[in-house]
Amino acid sequence: MKISKQLSKILISASFFLFVLSAQAQEVKEIWSEIEKKEIKNTESKNNVGTSINTEQLEGVKVKLSDENIVVDKNLDNSNILLAGLFDPDDNDLNLDMWSKTDGTEIKKLLEKIQSKNLSSFSERLMDVALLTNSYIPNQNFSLHEFENFTLDHLIKKKDFDLVEEFIQKNSSIKDKERLIKHVADYYLSLNEIENSCSAIDSLSLINDEYLIYFKIYCLITQNKKDEAQLLFDLNSELDSFNEFFVKKFEVLMGYEDNNFILSDDNVLYFHLSHKTDKNFLYYPSVESEEFIWKYLSNSKLLKNLNDFNLSDIDQVKFLEKATSEGIFDERELLNLYKKFQFEIDDLINYEDTLKNLTDYEGRALMYQRFLLTDNLENKLSLLLKLNNSFEKSNFKKSFDDELSKLLKKMDKKEIPSKFSEFYQTNLITEENKKNKIKFNNEVFHQSKVLNYFLNKQSLPKTQKLTDNLLSKMKKDKNYSFDFKDILLLQSLRSDGIQIDQIDELSQYKSELNSEIDKMIENKESGMILLKLVEIIGEKELNELNSESLNFVIEIMNRTKLISLRNELLLEILPLKV
Numbered sequence: 001m002k003i004s005k006q007l008s009k010i011l012i013s014a015s016f017f018l019f020v021l022s023a024q025a026q027e028v029k030e031i032w033s034e035i036e037k038k039e040i041k042n043t044e045s046k047n048n049v050g051t052s053i054n055t056e057q058l059e060g061v062k063v064k065l066s067d068e069n070i071v072v073d074k075n076l077d078n079s080n081i082l083l084a085g086l087f088d089p090d091d092n093d094l095n096l097d098m099w100s101k102t103d104g105t106e107i108k109k110l111l112e113k114i115q116s117k118n119l120s121s122f123s124e125r126l127m128d129v130a131l132l133t134n135s136y137i138p139n140q141n142f143s144l145h146e147f148e149n150f151t152l153d154h155l156i157k158k159k160d161f162d163l164v165e166e167f168i169q170k171n172s173s174i175k176d177k178e179r180l181i182k183h184v185a186d187y188y189l190s191l192n193e194i195e196n197s198c199s200a201i202d203s204l205s206l207i208n209d210e211y212l213i214y215f216k217i218y219c220l221i222t223q224n225k226k227d228e229a230q231l232l233f234d235l236n237s238e239l240d241s242f243n244e245f246f247v248k249k250f251e252v253l254m255g256y257e258d259n260n261f262i263l264s265d266d267n268v269l270y271f272h273l274s275h276k277t278d279k280n281f282l283y284y285p286s287v288e289s290e291e292f293i294w295k296y297l298s299n300s301k302l303l304k305n306l307n308d309f310n311l312s313d314i315d316q317v318k319f320l321e322k323a324t325s326e327g328i329f330d331e332r333e334l335l336n337l338y339k340k341f342q343f344e345i346d347d348l349i350n351y352e353d354t355l356k357n358l359t360d361y362e363g364r365a366l367m368y369q370r371f372l373l374t375d376n377l378e379n380k381l382s383l384l385l386k387l388n389n390s391f392e393k394s395n396f397k398k399s400f401d402d403e404l405s406k407l408l409k410k411m412d413k414k415e416i417p418s419k420f421s422e423f424y425q426t427n428l429i430t431e432e433n434k435k436n437k438i439k440f441n442n443e444v445f446h447q448s449k450v451l452n453y454f455l456n457k458q459s460l461p462k463t464q465k466l467t468d469n470l471l472s473k474m475k476k477d478k479n480y481s482f483d484f485k486d487i488l489l490l491q492s493l494r495s496d497g498i499q500i501d502q503i504d505e506l507s508q509y510k511s512e513l514n515s516e517i518d519k520m521i522e523n524k525e526s527g528m529i530l531l532k533l534v535e536i537i538g539e540k541e542l543n544e545l546n547s548e549s550l551n552f553v554i555e556i557m558n559r560t561k562l563i564s565l566r567n568e569l570l571l572e573i574l575p576l577k578v
Contacts (some may be wrong), residue, residue, distance in 0.1 A: 083147055084171035085134035086163075092564050098135045099528035102520075104142025110531045111150050115157075120544075122569065123537045127154055129565065130530040132167070145175055152176055168203075175291050177341045178209045185215055186268045190295040194222055213270055214246050221253050230254065268292040273302065286315050291326065298328040324399040331403040338365035339372075348373060364390050377411065379418040380397040384408070388427065401427070438575040446485040448495070454567040464498050471501060484547045485574050487495055488554050491571060495558035513555060521559050529560050542573050558572050 053076050082096075089095050099107065119127060131151045137144050152174075161184060161458045169181055178372050190194040198219035207213055213236055231251060236242070242250075245264050246407035251257040251274070261278050265268035271293060275281045282304065303323075317337075324334045343366055347354040352371045355363045364387060371383040384407060408428050416424045434458050438455075441447040448470055452458035458466075474480045474554045482490075487506060494500045513521075520529050537545065538555055545553070548575070557566035 007346040009356060012275060038161050060091070081137045081144055083135055083144070084151065084167070084174050085168055086132045086170060087134065088128065089133055092129050094129070094133055094135070096135050097524075098133065098530075099134050099138040099195045099525075101523050102138055102525045102528045104140055104146075105140040107142060107528060107531070108146070108150075108527070110535065114531065114534055115150075115153060119534065120539055121540050122543045122572070123160060123534045123539070125346065125568070126530050126534045126537070126565065128163075130159075130527055130534070131181055135527065136456055152179050155180065160189075161187050166249060178204065178207070178212055182212055182215075184207065185212075186292065189268050189272055190292040190299070191297040192296065194219075195398070198222065210240070210243075211267070214243070217250065218253070218269065218273070224256060235309060236431055245270060245272070249277050265293060266519050267291070268296060269340060271296060272276075275302070286319060289319075290498055294323050294326060294328050298323075299340065303328070313358065314361070317372050319362060321394070321396050321399055325396040327398070331400060334399060335368060335403060338368045341369070343369060360390060370403040377415055378409075378417055378420075381423070385420070385423055388423075438571075444468065444486075444567050444576075445474060445482065447576045450489065451575055452572065453493075454570055459495060463493070467493060467500070471503075484551075488550065489574060492554060492558060492566060496563070513552070515561070516530065521556070526560060526562070529562075532556070542569065 006339045009498055083099075089098065097194060102291065111411060114127070119136075131154050138146055155167060156179070164180055164184055168177065168184070172181075183203055184200045185197045188194075188200065197215070201207075201212060201215050201219050204212070207216055209278075213232070217229050217232050220226070220232065227244055231241075245262060247269075248257070248260055250260060253273075257275055259279055263274040263278070263281075263283070265274075265283075275283075275296075281302070283297065284298060285303075308356055319328060320334060320337065324331055341362065343354075347366065348370055350515065352364060358366060367383050367390070371387070374380050379551075382405060388397075388400060388404055391397055404427050408424055411424075413424070414469070439447075439453060440449045440451065442449060448466075449458075450463060450466055453460070453463040474482075481502060487503075489538045490503065490506060500506070517529070518531065520532070533553060533556060539550075542550075553569070554566065557563075557569070
């Protein structure tokens with residue numbers, strides 16, 4: 001049996017090397033054929049004198065052709081190399097030259113700085129536009145491969161798998177496609193959707209990455225193609241040594257060995273193979289466990305029962321809170337767990353003093369129990385506000401958003417005290433505010449129907465007339481004072497060509513841009529300006545930015561004529577939404 005297997009391997013190896021030699025010969029033939037075509041094309045394009053010669057660009061390298069040979073110009077010319085992308089430049093008031101006038105060294109420095117941050121939703125939106133817009137590569141100090149790496153890093157960190165798959169479909173020739181395929185395959189496997197994982201792997205015509213080769217072999221086994229799986233295994237094991245863990249799992253999956261109990265959580269594939277080759281698989285995650293482990297355990301129904309949780313074990317409770325934030329556990333179950341904590345009556349009555357001596361998760365349990373015992377509406381809202389703030393401070397905001405909304409819905413909107421009205425509106429999830437519906441109020445300028453202009457529902461002349469009428473009315477009202485949001489709206493309208501009469505408050509909020517930004521605007525470096533905006537906004541959501549930062553951002557967008565993105569920002573922070 002062993003001799004037969006060895007002989008089979010020798011025959012397969014010989015066939016493989018013949019195949020490689022044949023493929024290499026064909027590849028060389030095709031290369032020379034392509035060179036000959038290019039030489040003929042360029043020779044024919046020479047003028048009668050023969051001193052002026054057209055140039056061809058190949059992989060970003062400019063070449064000059066003479067009668068006798070090809071001379072490579074050491075000065076790279078990136079002027080017409082397009083970056084991989086998804087968006088048309090016109091969609092966001094950009095152009096193909098958005099990076100052309102910026103030194104690549106400066107772009108790389110800023111991108112590296114931004115990469116270390118957990119960007120807010122609007123910062124991420126700006127990064128999408130910056131890195132996924134079809135445009136030319138920077139003219140100097142930035143290669144196509146380097147730029148694509150930053151784009152791929154952004155897509156992987158973002159974890160928007162629909163966006164990743166769309167990017168792969170529209171940019172099939174990107175050099176590092178395997179990185180994205182691995183990202184997508186791991187994601188589907190963590191959801192226990194093996195067919196979708198393998199579909200992503202199958203989209204690759206050629207695989208070089210060792211991890212993806214293992215993945216491909218496993219997919220062939222699940223697709224009942226064991227002969228092909230064995231062939232691929234043998235071919236690659238002859239060329240390179242395989243990971244010992246994968247080899248042992250392969251032998252079990254192929255039926256050569258019985259189940260084994262070796263476990264690895266190095267990556268989602270190894271973790272999945274550990275599960276599939278062990279009938280008694282058992283794994284206890286901790287708060288430090290990787291996200292893919294939680295997802296895999298949850299989607300494979302391998303998480304242990306909540307009744308087994310030890311309330312005195314910080315790691316176990318923290319794990320449950322974090323898993324709830326990731327959507328693995330139900331929020332209702334988390335609140336039911338909080339009810340199991342044992343507190344003295346005095347602790348519940350004097351909860352504000354008791355909180356000072358409790359851990360954050362114990363404090364959340366105490367506040368929730370105190371909420372259940374309270375009848376007074378104002379006290380209930382105060383406790384919900386503190387409980388919500390505690391979740392946010394621990395980065396578990398999504399552990400409580402749905403249940404918070406349900407608790408608020410049980411309250412009569414008419415009885416909500418004014419100091420809690422914003423908290424109530426912000427955290428009340430309804431079908432209407434999911435659709436981002438705007439409620440107009442012509443008594444407040446920044447909430448008025450002027451906003452229809454920014455929704456592209458109103459012409460400039462009509463907006464001019466409405467603006468004049470509203471401003472005239474508000475100037476006559478001695479009790480009306482223009483606030484900061486009014487000024488942001490007025491500045492943007494003026495930037496777009498609306499005539500605004502003198503308003504004292506406008507001069508109070510005038511923003512002076514620094515010389516660096518001024519130079520970028522003058523030089524039309526719109527790509528770099530987008531990155532600067534990301535740097536300014538950073539990790540803060542728009543409603544967390546102070547007036548100075550918001551004013552600075554809007555001023556940059558107005559002067560750079562980033563109208564579409566500016567409108568998105570204004571419609572996020574100005575209107576009253578219901």
